[in-house]
Amino acid sequence: MALAADIFPDITFRLALAADPVAVRTGLARIVASGPFAALSADHRATAEIVLAEVLNNIAEHAYSSGPGDILIQLAAIPAGLECQIADRGREMPGGSPPDGVLPQEDLPEGGFGWYLIRSLTRGLTYQRKDGQNLLHFVIPA
Amino acid sequence: MQLQTQTRPKVLSVLVLNDRIDAASAIQFKEQMRDLTQSAGPRVVLDLGRVQFLDSSGLxxxxxxxxxxAPDRVLELSSLTPTVEKVFRLTRMDSIFTIHPSHAVAIANGTGG
Structure with missing residues (x-):
């Protein structure tokens, strides 16, 4: 149903949540039901849920590995797709930049898929460390 | 996490009753699967027909x-929903697993084994 996006073409959605896997699961349910998602096709919604799950769970697992914290998610439906900005106050990305996201080369890898999926499914990904915050910005193309 | 099993000669079927295997449930899924498959025969078929979402932890x-x-028993999959199929395809894990279109096909395919 594209109604909300038709009436409010610049609709923006913000959500703050605790950085843990259960809160991420609940948060994803809110995100999937949000205005910016209403404008997307079913396939695009699936892609966006995969990307956001990987980004948010990475923050919970790595940026906040030493203790609890919050994540602020901001989404906007734009002509190019779904624009996403994700902020947290956890640890800086190692080396000051997000992983390249190369597909794991082992025979049966149990991990390392997350950044591969994020890199494959997004465009224009930028990362900044600013005022003690990690700011990740990207577009999930329509 | 809720998993339901049915045992046939040489095949253990496991149906995932939850709609997600994600970072919040991946460890529990793995542990329950380990417990349920202890005395399994040579084939274990995991029916993912009710799973609407799988993230990299679930994968x-x-x-x-x-x-x-491994090495005595093999895990096969059946009934992938579109989002789950997408995650398997993007990560190329679809080439690693035997994936059956439905659980019935998975069971029928095993009659020769």
């Missing part, structure tokens, strides 16, 4: 279960 847990079962 990693399914790969881990496959490794737990």
């Amino acid at each position: 990693g847990a399914i790969v881990a279960v496959r490794k737990l079962l």
Whole structure:
């Protein structure tokens, strides 16, 4: 149903949540039901849920590995797709930049898929460390 | 996490009753699968028909279960929903697993084994 996006073409959605896997699961349910998602096709919604799950769970697992914290998610439906900005106050990305996201080369890898999926499914990904915050910005193309 | 099993000669069927295997449930999924498959025959078929969402943690847990079962038993999959199929395809794990279109096909295909 594209109604909300038709009436409010610049609709923006913000959500703050605790950085843990259960809160991420609940948060994803809110995100999937949000205005910016209403404008997307079913396939695009699936892609966006995969990307956001990987980004948010990475923050919970790595940026906040030493203790609890919050994540602020901001989404906007734009002509190019779904624009996403994700902020947290956890640890800086190692080396000051997000992983390249190369597909794991082992025979049966149990991990390392997350950044591969994020890199494959997004465009224009930028990362900044600013005022003690990690700011990740990207577009999930329509 | 809720998993339901049915045992046939040489095949253990496991139906995932939850709609997600994600970072919040991946470890529990792996542990329950380990417990349920202890005395399994040569084939374990995991029916993912009710699973609407799988993230990289869930995918990693399914790969881990496959490794737990090897070398004597094999893990096969059935009934992938569109989002789950997409994650398997993007990560190329669809080429690693035998994936059946439905659970009935998975069971029928095993009659020769």
